[in-house]
Amino acid sequence: MSATATAATASAASPAYLALNNIEVIYDHVILVLKGVSLQVPKGHIVALLGANGAGKTTTLKTISNLLRAERGEVTKGSVEFEGRRIDQLTPNELVRRGVIQVMEGRHCFAHLTVEENLLTGAYTRTGSRAEIRDSLEKVYEFFPRLKQRRTSQAGYTSGGEQQMTAIGRALMARPSMILLDEPSMGLAPQIVEEIFEIVRNLNQREGVSILLAEQNTMVALRYADFGYILENGRVVMEGEARELASNEDVKEFYLGLAKEGRKSFRDVKHYRRRKRWLA
Amino acid sequence: MQFFFEVLIGGLLSGVLYALVALGFVLIYKASGVFNFAQGAMVFFAALTFVGFQEVLPGWLGVEPGGAAVFWLALILACLAMVVLSIATERIVLRPLVNQPQITLFMATIGLAFFIEGLAQGIWGANVRGLELGIQDEPIAWMAERTGIFISSFDVFAAVVAGVLVAVLAVFFNRTRVGRALRAVADDHQAALSIGIPLQVIWRIVWAVAGFVALVAGLIWGARNGVQFALTFTALKALPVLILGGFESVPGAIVGGLIIGASEKLAEVYLGPMVGGGIDSWFPYFMALLFLLVRPEGLFGERHIDRV
Known part of the structure; x- marks a missing residue:
């Protein structure tokens, strides 16, 4: 309860930059995936969206970036606001122009394009001169020096970490103010995960980019995020400042795998679920 | 030997024409993964539209047929017609089918092919027409004198x-933003x-470009045959x-065209007599079949990049 209260005060202190209000999403007209999700990202902050497989993290991000429609998903209730204006009817193209961009789960680099070409495609929506785009490219290389070394390699032949960097760098080329980052740690070695999260934090601090981060790797995500939301079965079951979430007993037990008094049996899970429903 | 080269070069140059048509297929396949069976019909539609405009324009404008003005105007109108046809195809047929299985899209383009053929003949009539581009289809004289090889200036024009x-x-x-986006898509x-x-x-954009390529191919094919x-x-x-050549490769379409053109002519001349001739109509397909067994992605096709 106290965690919820803190989050409320935190978002009251800095007005919501991106806000989801009571979002409900249905796939294929029958499968209810999000059951009234509300969350806020204050400007210039990193907010983590946590939860297990199938909890609805990716769907939440795709609701914001409007990539849902391409997958037969439909928002049936609720609204999405960015900078105080509703954005739920905008196409991905318009959203990117507004500054909201998603880095998809699983990296999705253009395999047959070189790393540099991948980055350049990110500037598609920009109308600036070649020199401006060159500048952005140099900036991306500053954040990801590794990409500069691999600039002429076909993205399909680079390592998983490099592909993740390419995907983030590609999004940066659009000069976003809000990045929806989906599962950047997926399938990467812990060291690379740290490297990528360091860069993400850097981006947030130096460029002031706000970030909504969907992660299964709760431990790492909470270390880098300011706030966190925990999703389960399409509902937000917990929210609060990252530090508090990380020290919350339930989170420790079920998402961080740290039990207070030894390992618990699965019988206790039921008990936990009951408690959590009450919390929500 | 002279004869061999003559056949070879003639084959290569006619291969260029195949390549032109193949290009249209490659463009659409590359960008949208649709195998556009209607590309041939588009070539036919383009050529017929051009010739059709050339016939009716003098009447509409009240000028003599065969003038340069009529030629260019017909070219521009045919170009516009192709762009409109292509965009309409994308809008009316393919967009509603997005996310459908490949085979559905393929069947749709087969239907489209017959529709476009019918449409073209419905508008312009079904009789055979000549198409005059103003390029001579005669051997280049100096070439014939120096080397004794006869090469048609029209073939050279087509190749250029x-x-x-x-x-x-x-x-x-x-090199361009849209081109890169196209490959990205x-x-x-x-x-x-x-x-x-x-x-x-x-x-x-891709369909419009493919329509334009069909027009170029249609004009050259039409002028020839x-x-x-x-x-x-x-x-x-x-x-x-x-x-x-590979379905995704522009250079592949060209090289593939050249190989098919050359081999079918050489086969016809050297192997044909052994089996009674007329093999150039099926020899390319036979080669393709052999090739499929050895290298299914084609010479220049993009291999699927799988990281293990």
Whole structure:
């Protein structure tokens, strides 16, 4: 309860930059995936969206970036606001122009394009001169020096970490103010995960980019995020400042795998679920 | 030996024509993953529209037929017609079918092929017409004198046109913002969408470009063989070209075209007599079949990059 209260005060202190209000999403007209999700990202902050497989993290991000429609998903209730204006009817193209961009789960680099070409495609929506785009490219290389070394390699032949960097760098080329980052740690070695999260934090601090981060790797995500939301079965079951979430007993037990008094049996899970429903 | 070269060069140059048609297939396949069976029909439609305009324009404008003005105006109008046809195809037939299985799309383009053929003949009539580009189809005199090899100036013209077209397309794909976006869409629709590339705009552009390529191919084919229904069958020679060159590759279409053109002529001349001739109509398909067994992705086709 106290965690919820803190989050409320935190978002009251800095007005919501991106806000989801009571979002409900249905796939294929029958499968209810999000059951009234509300969350806020204050400007210039990193907010983590946590939860297990199938909890609805990716769907939440795709609701914001409007990539849902391409997958037969439909928002049936609720609204999405960015900078105080509703954005739920905008196409991905318009959203990117507004500054909201998603880095998809699983990296999705253009395999047959070189790393540099991948980055350049990110500037598609920009109308600036070649020199401006060159500048952005140099900036991306500053954040990801590794990409500069691999600039002429076909993205399909680079390592998983490099592909993740390419995907983030590609999004940066659009000069976003809000990045929806989906599962950047997926399938990467812990060291690379740290490297990528360091860069993400850097981006947030130096460029002031706000970030909504969907992660299964709760431990790492909470270390880098300011706030966190925990999703389960399409509902937000917990929210609060990252530090508090990380020290919350339930989170420790079920998402961080740290039990207070030894390992618990699965019988206790039921008990936990009951408690959590009450919390929500 | 002279005779061999004559056959070889003649074959290569006719291969250029196959390559032109194959290019249209490659463009659409590359960007949208649709195998557009109607490309041959588009070639036919383009040539017929051009000839049709050439016939009716003098009447409309009250000028003498055969003038330069009529020629260019007909060319521009045919070009416009192709762009409109292509964009309409994308809008009316393919967009509603997005996310459908490949085979559905393929069947749709087969239906489309017959529809376009019918439409073209419905508008312009079904009789065979000649198409005059003002290029002589005669051996180049100095070439014949020096080397004794007879090469048609028209074939050389066609080769130059194809060369220019390919160069322009290569620059377009590799150096421009839209070209890059096009390749991006070909690689990964979802990711392209996520970074703000509007898929529908890109597909429209691809279809329009393919329509234009069909026009160029139609004009050259039409000038060579006359504008008639058989054009659509000739256009199907692009299939072995694609299998040889690779479905996703612009250079592959060209090299594949050259190989098919040369080999079918050489086979006809040297192997033909052994089996009673007439093998050039099936030899390319036979080659494609052999090739499929050895290298299914084609010479220049993009291999699927799988990281293990």
